[in-house]
Amino acid sequence: MNQDKQEQINNQLISEFSKTLEMFSLNKTESQLFVILFLNDQPMTLDDMKDSLGKSKTAMSNSIRTLLDFNLVERVFIKGARKDLYQAKKDLYEKFMKTYVKRWLEALELQITSLESIQDEVNDLHSDSDILTNKLSEAIKFHRSLEEVFKQISQYDQ
Numbered sequence: 789m790n791q792d793k794q795e796q797i798n799n800q801l802i803s804e805f806s807k808t809l810e811m812f813s814l815n816k817t818e819s820q821l822f823v824i825l826f827l828n829d830q831p832m833t834l835d836d837m838k839d840s841l842g843k844s845k846t847a848m849s850n851s852i853r854t855l856l857d858f859n860l861v862e863r864v865f866i867k868g869a870r871k872d873l874y875q876a877k878k879d880l881y882e883k884f885m886k887t888y889v890k891r892w893l894e895a896l897e898l899q900i901t902s903l904e905s906i907q908d909e910v911n912d913l914h915s916d917s918d919i920l921t922n923k924l925s926e927a928i929k930f931h932r933s934l935e936e937v938f939k940q941i942s943q944y945d946q
Contacts, residue, residue, distance in 0.1 A: 802823045805826075837874075
């Protein structure tokens with residue numbers, strides 16, 4: 789396969805794969821960087837990443853920090869290397885699902901707490917607004933149902 793065609797296919801792969809990752813709340817640069825690290829067999833420096841994506845070193849540093857926070861990449865040590873090196877972690881599906889489920893559960897917990905607080909305020913007012921009370925109850929029930937689904941999913945990952 790000629791070099792131009794291979795580069796075109798590689799760019800398409802990065803583009804399409806990163807679109808999927810963006811659904812997991814990664815921004816475009818973070819998604820593209822993860823795909824590049826995932827496809828690359830060797831650990832990469834920030835300079836390597838910058839050259840691969842054509843972005844600034846600052847953008848790479850911020851993106852790698854996010855990917856580290858999500859536990860999707862790891863810093864690796866290679867004797868004699870003077871710069872930090874990073875690579876995508878193995879078990880892609882497991883890592884994404886654990887991260888995604890954890891984030892959903894944290895967000896749901898906050899939302900349920902907020903909705904229950906609003907419900908308490910409505911109850912304290914002894915409001916005659918049955919519609920509002922019913923809608924709040926439905927919203928809390930919806931969030932609790934989602935929470936239960938994500939808790940069940942997280943049990944499969946353990």
